[in-house]
Amino acid sequence: MEQEKLIEIAKSVGFETAVPLDVSTLQALPEVRDMCAVNTCGMYDKCWTCPPGCGEIDECDARMKSYSKGILVQTVGDIEDSMDFEGIMEVTKMHNERFVDCLDKMREVLDDMLPLNAGGCKRCKECTYPDAPCRFPEKAVSSMESYGLYVSDVCKKNGVAYNYGPEKMCYSGCFLYND
Numbered sequence: 788m789e790q791e792k793l794i795e796i797a798k799s800v801g802f803e804t805a806v807p808l809d810v811s812t813l814q815a816l817p818e819v820r821d822m823c824a825v826n827t828c829g830m831y832d833k834c835w836t837c838p839p840g841c842g843e844i845d846e847c848d849a850r851m852k853s854y855s856k857g858i859l860v861q862t863v864g865d866i867e868d869s870m871d872f873e874g875i876m877e878v879t880k881m882h883n884e885r886f887v888d889c890l891d892k893m894r895e896v897l898d899d900m901l902p903l904n905a906g907g908c909k910r911c912k913e914c915t916y917p918d919a920p921c922r923f924p925e926k927a928v929s930s931m932e933s934y935g936l937y938v939s940d941v942c943k944k945n946g947v948a949y950n951y952g953p954e955k956m957c958y959s960g961c962f963l964y965n966d
Contacts, residue, residue, distance in 0.1 A: 790856060793893060793962070797860045800888040801881075804947055808857030808961050812944035815848035815935030823933060830907040834914035835921040836929040837907045847934040854901055854963035859945050860889065863957045875956050882958035883909060890928070890962070897964050903931045905938075905958040931961065 790807055797805030823831050823838045830837040841847060862885055864878030886904050893900060908914070908927050921927050931938050938959050939949040951957050 790858070792896070793858050793964075796892045796896075797858055797889050797962075800885045800892065801862070802860040802885055802889070803863045804859070804861035806859050806945065806947060808859040808941075808945055808963075810851070810854055810857050810963060812941060813851050813857075813936060813963075815844050815851065816937055817844055817935065819932055819935045819937050820844050828906065834907055834916045835924075836927050837933050840916050841929045841933050844935050847929075850901060851934060851963060853965075855965050857961050857963045859942070859947060859959065859961050860886070861942075861947065861957055861959045863951050863955055866954060866956045868953060878956040879906075879958065882960070886928070886960050890926075893962055893964075900962055900964040902928050902960070902962050903934055903936070904928045904960040906930050907933065931959065 794805045794807070820838055825831075832839060834840055842850070862878060862882035864874070864881060866874035866878065882905060886902070890902050893902075907930055910923050910926050910928075915922060931941065941961075942949040942959060947959075949957065949959070
């Protein structure tokens with residue numbers, strides 16, 4: 788599949804940014820994974836797509852390195868300020884809807900890919916972790932951070948802004964694939 792076609796798909800669902808991702812810039816960093824263990828988001832050790840359920844850092848790194856190409860996507864939305872919880876939640880929802888829509892469309896044209904989003908998987912109201920296997924492993928999505936990626940660094944290395952100013956909220960995700 789031509790990368791231009793995948794970028795076209797990503798832009799068609801509304802992403803403000805959709806660019807080629809140089810997979811050689813992806814580095815799984817243990818210190819990012821350590822940030823997950825602090826459990827600020829409340830998902831650590833609670834689902835299959837977050838640590839430790841998503842696998843050891845070296846397994847995640849090997850999974851990423853098994854792909855030769857990628858697309859980096861972003862949603863950039865307006866907020867009043869950093870305390871605009873309602874606005875932040877609206878941008879979060881918009882990004883996640885776009886990501887799922889894009890993922891579904893890309894699955895129609897790609898046989899194998901690794902989607903990594905902002906935040907943990909939200910496919911199920913309650914995850915089966917660790918008592919039973921994932922209900923929808925083909926639809927489950929880990930976060931870039933759970934794979935040890937320092938997102939702002941990935942953006943910078945790929946020529947994409949990460950911070951758009953105090954009245955903007957940005958979420959990033961990526962789709963890794965092979966030709």
